[in-house]
Structures are given as structure tokens and as C-alpha cells.
Amino acid sequence: MSYLEIKNLQKKFIVHGEPLEVLKGIDLDVNQGEIYGIIGFSGAGKSTLARCINRLESSDAGSIMVGGVDILSLDKKALLQERRKIGMVFQNFNLFDSRTVYRNIAYPLEISDFPKDQIKERVLETAKLVGLSDKLDAYPGGLSGGQKQRVGIARALVNKPELLISDEATSALDPQTTIQILDLLKEINRKSGITILMITHELDAIRYSCNRMAVLEEGTIIEQGSVAGIFNNPKSRTGALFARVFEEFQNISLTEGAGI
Amino acid sequence: MSLLDSSLWEVIKASFSPEIWKDLVAPVGETLYMTVISSIIVLIFGIILGIFLTLTCPDGLLPLKAPYITAGWIINILRSLPQMVMIILMIPVARLIFGKSYGTNACIIAIAASCIPMYARIVESSLLEIGKGKIEAAKSIGSTNFQIITKVILPETLPGLIRGFTVAVITVISMTALAGMFGAGGIGDIAVRFGYQRFQHDRLFACVYILIILVQITQGIGNLISNKILRTRNLV
Numbered sequence: 001m002s003y004l005e006i007k008n009l010q011k012k013f014i015v016h017g018e019p020l021e022v023l024k025g026i027d028l029d030v031n032q033g034e035i036y037g038i039i040g041f042s043g044a045g046k047s048t049l050a051r052c053i054n055r056l057e058s059s060d061a062g063s064i065m066v067g068g069v070d071i072l073s074l075d076k077k078a079l080l081q082e083r084r085k086i087g088m089v090f091q092n093f094n095l096f097d098s099r100t101v102y103r104n105i106a107y108p109l110e111i112s113d114f115p116k117d118q119i120k121e122r123v124l125e126t127a128k129l130v131g132l133s134d135k136l137d138a139y140p141g142g143l144s145g146g147q148k149q150r151v152g153i154a155r156a157l158v159n160k161p162e163l164l165i166s167d168e169a170t171s172a173l174d175p176q177t178t179i180q181i182l183d184l185l186k187e188i189n190r191k192s193g194i195t196i197l198m199i200t201h202e203l204d205a206i207r208y209s210c211n212r213m214a215v216l217e218e219g220t221i222i223e224q225g226s227v228a229g230i231f232n233n234p235k236s237r238t239g240a241l242f243a244r245v246f247e248e249f250q251n252i253s254l255t256e257g258a259g260i
Numbered sequence: 261m262s263l264l265d266s267s268l269w270e271v272i273k274a275s276f277s278p279e280i281w282k283d284l285v286a287p288v289g290e291t292l293y294m295t296v297i298s299s300i301i302v303l304i305f306g307i308i309l310g311i312f313l314t315l316t317c318p319d320g321l322l323p324l325k326a327p328y329i330t331a332g333w334i335i336n337i338l339r340s341l342p343q344m345v346m347i348i349l350m351i352p353v354a355r356l357i358f359g360k361s362y363g364t365n366a367c368i369i370a371i372a373a374s375c376i377p378m379y380a381r382i383v384e385s386s387l388l389e390i391g392k393g394k395i396e397a398a399k400s401i402g403s404t405n406f407q408i409i410t411k412v413i414l415p416e417t418l419p420g421l422i423r424g425f426t427v428a429v430i431t432v433i434s435m436t437a438l439a440g441m442f443g444a445g446g447i448g449d450i451a452v453r454f455g456y457q458r459f460q461h462d463r464l465f466a467c468v469y470i471l472i473i474l475v476q477i478t479q480g481i482g483n484l485i486s487n488k489i490l491r492t493r494n495l496v
Contacts, residue, residue, distance in 0.1 A: 054400055083402035094397035097493050098415035108401045111411065141494030155401070 003032035003195045004053070004163060009062035011048055011219075022048045024219040025062070035189050035196040037206035037227065039242060040216035046199045049216065050167040053197070054086045055079055067162055084112055087156030087194075091168035093148040095140040095155070101127070102136040105154045112159065122158060129191075130154045130184060146177035153184065157194075164188075164196045170205055178202070182209050203242050207231065215239045262459040275465035284450065284466060291446035291474070294364050294436040298371040299429045305376045306428065307421070309335070310383025311409060317388075321395070321405045335377040343435050346374040347442050362443030371435050375428055382424035386417045419486040419495075426482025430475050437471060447471060 011023040022045045030036040040046045051057040053064055055071060064071040066086060074082055095104050105126055109119045127133050130150040140148055149169060156164055166185065170178040186209055189196055198209060206213050207227060214224035215238050222236040234240040261274040274280070309331065315321055316328040341349065347370040354366035390413055398412045414421070440448020447467045455464025490496045 051396075056396055056399055080402045080404060083400060086400070088397070088400040090393060090397060092391075092393050094391070094393035096394060096397075096412060096416060097495060098418065107398075107411070111401065111403050111407045139493045139495075155397075159401075 001032050002029045003067055004028065004030035004036075004197065005063075005065040006053075007063045009049070009052060009064065010060045011045075011052060011057065012060050022219050023052070023059070026216075026219075026221055028214060028221065028224075030195060030197060031212075032195055033189070033193045034212060035186065035198055035210045037210035037213035038197065038199045038216055039201065039203065039206055039213060039238075041201060041238065043218075044216045044238075045219040046201070046216055047167055050088070050165050050197070050199050053163075053165060054083050054088060084108065084159050085161045085163070087159065087161040087164040089149070089152050089156050089164065089166045089169040091171045093140070093145075093152045093172075095148055095151055097140055099139075100136065101132055101138050101140070101143070101151050104140065104151050105132075105158050108155060108159045114159075126154045126158045129157070129188065144177075145173050146180055149173065149177075149181050150184065153181070153188075157188065160192075162194060164194055166196060166198045166200075168200055169198075171200060171202060178205065179208070185209060215242070261462040263461045264459055271461050272465060274462035275469070277462070280463055280466050283463075284447070284470065287445060287447050287450050288470060290364055290444070291433070291436050291448075291470075294368055294371065294439065294444065294446060295429065295433050295474075298368050298375065298432045298436070299425075301368070301372045302375045302379050302428055302432060303425060305372070306379030306425075307383055309376065309380035310387060313380065313384040314387040314413070315405070315409070321408060335380055338373060338377040339381070341374070343370075343374050343438055344441075346370050347439055349373075351442075364444050364446070367436070367439035367442065367444035370439065371432055374435060375432050378431060379424065379428040382427065383421060386420035386424055387413055389420060390416050419489045422482055422486040422489070426479055426486075429478050429482075433471065433474050433478065437467075 006026055006028040009023050009026040010021070013020045013022055026049060038046060038049065048057055052059045053066065053071065059072065062072075066082070069082060071082065096107065099107065102123055105123045106119055109122060114122070124133070127136055130153050132147065132150050132154060135143065135147060140151060143151065152169070164185075170181050173181060182205055185196060185198070188194060198206065200206060210227050212225065213227050213230060214221045215230065215236055216222075217236065217238040223230055223234070223239050230239050231243050234243045261271050263271055266274075313328065313331060316324040316331070318325070318328070338346075347367065350370035350373055351361040351366070354369050355361040357369065358365050360366065394412060394416060395408060398408045403412070436444065436446050437448030437451065440446045440450070441452050447470055451464050451467040454460040455467065487496065
């Protein structure tokens with residue numbers, strides 16, 4: 001059953017008076033409870049696509065259905081309500097430096113009509129889920145990148161959303177931390193059945209986490225299907241390029257690398 | 261005692277004499293009164309105006325072209341008037357409000373008219389410094405614009421707002437001294453009447469000390485608070 005359904009999504013920006021087509025008719029089907037990967041080089045339109053889904057960016061044409069709700073037809077108030085059901089995690093974490101970890105995680109509850117006397121319980125539960133129970137009084141400024149992203153994930157999850165958009169969530173992290181964060185996302189997905197849209201330029205992240213993926217190139221989805229299928233038999237240039245880059249990295253031995 | 265007939269050293273020594281300082285108690289009170297009241301007015305209206313500018317600017321949360329441009333124009337016009345001209349210009353306004361065109365309260369209007377636009381610009385640039393990503397995050401969580409301003413933008417930019425306010429208060433202090441020339445009383449009044457018109461340089465020096473101390477204390481408090489916040493947040 002598809003949870004996120006995007007049809008013919010189009011988006012133009014005006015850059016220096018010239019229209020620039022960033023999304024040229026995106027069609028996407030993400031099933032309920034899966035981790036779906038979208039890969040593309042910089043400038044392919046990945047982030048724009050992510051931001052169109054919760055209407056941080058307006059779109060010019062097409063339709064977006066999230067859990068049966070037509071996102072593009074919502075009025076302002078309904079949109080705010082709907083955004084609370086779509087969690088978003090960012091590359092730069094975008095935490096609130098003025099708030100402790102606890103209050104960062106509590107923020108989404110504070111601003112919604114969540115019962116006040118249940119906030120603490122929910123925050124503690126979410127903090128435990130992401131492994132931050134001992135950092136609740138710390139400020140984001142004193143945390144490592146991995147810890148910051150855990151706060152970001154907790155903040156996105158505390159409302160118990162049904163869809164989590166991860167916009168390059170691991171791109172600013174070192175490989176070891178990346179694995180930890182991906183493991184966390186997989187665990188959350190397994191436990192709660194949340195649908196995750198993982199947008200990234202990192203091949204490994206998608207190989208590690210997703211079953212299905214799409215390749216985005218210059219505003220078009222040029223290939224979609226199972227991760228294994230695209231890796232082993234890429235039909236598109238970007239897909240082939242990613243697969244080749246991956247292989248080349250695998251083939252470089254340490255001694256060869258040192259000679260360059 | 262004057263520099264015209266005494267040495268610098270003697271004037272400095274005389275400037276610490278108790279009788280001079282006794283005469284300064286009331287003027288210092290007036291200066292503090294003007295500074296505190298003006299600063300509070302500047303703080304409130306400066307923040308409101310600064311928020312308005314950030315909100316309505318083309319990249320803001322609620323872009324409104326005409327109000328943004330109008331507010332910008334008014335601010336620029338008020339800011340292009342030198343403080344002395346502003347004081348003179350506000351005399352009829354003060355008469356309208358307080359029924360008299362001189363005195364401490366009358367000058368507070370001029371100080372506010374001059375310093376609110378300045379602090380509004382400082383607030384605007386502080387608020388704009390917040391990372392766009394944080395606002396996006398707040399939006400993605402479903403925050404209303406009001407929640408974004410009160411719960412995200414203002415707390416996040418608090419250290420900058422405090423440093424900016426320090427600058428504004430110091431400008432207010434300097435303007436209260438100038439206002440002394442126009443019947444506002446205070447330290448400026450003493451400096452002009454005794455230091456300038458009667459060549460009593462010992463009294464002038466005493467005024468200078470007080471102004472230096474006031475500014476130092478203000479700057480010190482501002483730095484202390486903003487650094488404390490930054491340290492608490494682990495940002496320094």
C-alpha cells in the first residue's frame with residue numbers, strides 16, 4: 001500500500017530573471033513502512049523535492065498525497081496540523097541552541113495541543129529511543145555531530161509522525177557515526193513502522209538501509225526500483241556512475257591509494 | 261576652579277572635592293531617570309519594529325512589500341537627523357504631550373525618536389543572523405509564525421539582542437548629556453552650565469568621570485549577560 005504518492009510534481013525557480021526547472025514532473029510511490037532511498041548528485045533537485053512534500057517549498061504543478069491527504073490542497077491551518085505528522089531531519093541538524101536537549105525534543109509538543117502533563121513522559125520515552133537519556137540537560141552546542149543528529153531525530157519523532165523525511169541526515173557525519181544513525185533509523189522503522197524517505201548523495205547509506213530507491217537526475221526520476229537491481233544493472237547514467245564510483249572505491253587498496 | 265588660572269593637576273584634584281560631588285547627586289539622578297525610561301521605551305519599540313522589519317522583508321515569514329518599504333523609509337529619515345536636530349524638532353511634540361517643551365520628560369521623547377530607529381535596525385540585523393535552517397526546522401514541525409518568533413528567533417538571537425541593546429543604552433546616555441543643553445537637566449546640564457559657560461573645569465571633569473563610569477558599567481553588564489548566555493549554551 002502506498003503511503004506517499006507523488007504525481008507529476010513540477011517546480012520552477014526564477015534565477016536571475018530566467019526560469020530554472022528544478023523538478024520536471026516527479027512520479028514517486030513510497031509504500032507504508034518502508035525506507036525508500038532517493039539518490040542524486042548535488043543540484044539534482046533532491047532537497048527541493050523533500051521540501052515540497054511538507055510545503056516548505058511551493059510547487060507549480062502535480063499532486064502529493066501523504067497517507068491519503070492531498071498536501072497541496074490544504075489551507076494554512078490544516079497544513080500546520082499536517083506538518084506535525086511529517087517529521088524532517090536535516091543535514092545541519094538545525095537544532096535550537098537556546099534550548100537544552102530536553103526542550104529541543106519537547107518543542108513540537110509545546111507548540112501543538114499535546115496535553116502538557118504528558119510532555120515529560122513522551123520526551124523521556126523518545127530520548128531513550130534515540131539513546132540520549134543522559135544528555136537531556138546538555139545544550140546542543142556541547143554535543144558531537146552524532147548526538148546532535150540524534151536530537152534532531154528525536155525532535156522529528158516526538159509527535160509520532162507517520163512519515164520521516166531525512167534530507168541528507170548523515171552527510172555531515174563521519175562514517176562510523178553514519179552507520180550508528182542509519183542503524184537508529186532502521187530500528188525506529190522496524191519498531192514503529194514509520195515510513196522513511198531517505199534523501200542522500202551517499203550510496204552506502206541507501207545500500208545499507210533501503211530496499212527500494214529512485215535515482216534523481218536534473219529534476220527527473222530516471223530510474224527506480226529495488227536497490228540491488230539498480231546497483232547490479234543500472235539503466236541510467238547517474239545510476240551507472242554511482243555504481244562505478246562505488247566499485248572503484250572498493251577496488252582501491254590502501255597501498256595504491258597512498259601512491260596517488 | 262578653571263584651567264585658565266590653575267594647573268591641570270589642581271583642577272583634577274579639585275574635581276574630586278565633596279562639594280562638587282554633592283551638587284552632582286540630583287543631576288545624576290536625572291540622567292539615570294532619563295536613561296532608564298528612554299532605554300525601556302527604546303527596548304520595547306525597537307524590538308517590535310525590528311521584528312516587524314524581519315517579518316515583512318522579502319525573505320521574511322510574512323513578506324509585505326509596501327509596509328516594509330514604508331517602515332524602512334521612516335526609519336532612515338529619523339536616523340538621518342542628528343541628535344541635536346531631533347531634540348529641537350521634538351520640542352513642539354513634547355509641548356503637545358506634556359504641556360511643556362523642556363525638562364526631563366520632554367527630552368525622553370526626542371531620545372526615543374532618535375534611538376528607537378537605531379535599535380530597530382540593530383534588532384533587525386540580529387534577527388536576520390539566525391540560520392535559515394532553524395526557521396525551516398521550526399516550520400517543518402508545524403510552528404505558526406508567532407511561535408517561530410517567540411519560541412525560536414528571539415531566544416536564539418538573545419545574545420545579539422543584548423549586545424545591541426548595550427550599544428543603544430550607551431547612545432541614550434550620550435544623548436541625555438546632549439539633552440542637558442536643552443533644559444533636560446542631568447549631567448549634561450552641569451557640564452554645559454558650569455564647565456562651558458563658567459569655565460569651572462573641575463565640575464566638567466567630574467561629569468566626565470560619571471559618564472565614563474556609566475558607559476563602562478553598561479557595557480560591562482551587557483557583555484557579562486550575553487557571554488553568560490553564550491557559555492551556558494556552550495557556544496563559546
